[in-house]
Amino acid sequence: MTSTITRCERCDLPTGQCPHTRRRVVVRAEPDLILVSRTNTAHLPGACHHDAPPDYRGWGEIRGVPRAWERLGNAEPIAATGGDNPSRVADKRCRHCASSY
Template structure:
């Protein structure tokens, strides 16, 4: 009989805890990956796209080290490929961003801190 292991995903980065998640337990600031990995070019999503995770975090393509393009798929994720100007800055629980593509039921109410710090 084979034991079933439930993949527990981090609420912040969506990586499997113990297999890629580098977020600290207290949730302050994610640690940088210990191995320097060159950033991969994202091909399916323009740079301004707002990606919306199942945990209601907004991300930007290529802006954080804990998210890869391969993870961003419907129905788990939603996205806004051409967001209105200023939507990223207004995004909050009082002003959620609703996906226009992928899983259009997804809403983001907070920004990934690593993506936010990568903004110019």
Template structure:
């Protein structure tokens, strides 16, 4: 997994994995992202283990995964 995108609604997305998100929408300061996230971060995402953006809007945190992106992984 190369990058985790973090939306303003606190959802984590994967680039190119869902049809409702286009790359031109993912811009700071509205979005944040984590390039080269640590192994297992996607699977651990939850209210008790949020992922915090390291680039773009670094105040963004994801607490849930986009279901369409999750399906794309399987």
């Protein structure tokens, strides 16, 4: 049985081994601050404005929790670490914030 190697049309190297076909992995920096709304939804500051009060009274904040935004995207609840209401627990990401991040 013969395997067929896909090659780059520009330089004839095997696909993935040349700069023309190599895929780049985008690694984003984790947000420094995640806001937790009264509905326990995680928001990124400035990413959406559909539900944000001007003073964030009653909201929590998540700071210093490793990979918190990523973990929220995997449906892992994350407890607030501060803010006006540090007893909040984010259990989902805002879809508007997630799409703009």
